[in-house]
Amino acid sequence: MYTDINFPSKKALKAAVAAGKQVTCYSPGIFPCPADGNIALEGPHYPQPHRWYAIATLRAGVVISVK
Secondary structure, three states, rough: OOEOOOOHHHHHHHHHHHHOOOEEEEEOOOOOOOEEEEEEEEOOOOOOOOEEEEEEEEEEEEEEEOO
């Protein structure tokens, strides 16, 4: 799954979440993105090669933490 903002690094994603930005996610495939729970993220977006991977916790469709 991807974030709606094309973050160049996991550090940038973590900084945005820590700053209180409302980061949401989507699934480009046939499986929908859940609204709550843990998901796997990757970036940057296709067609660029993925350089980072993360586990994010969602609440009401918004990322609240990143590992």
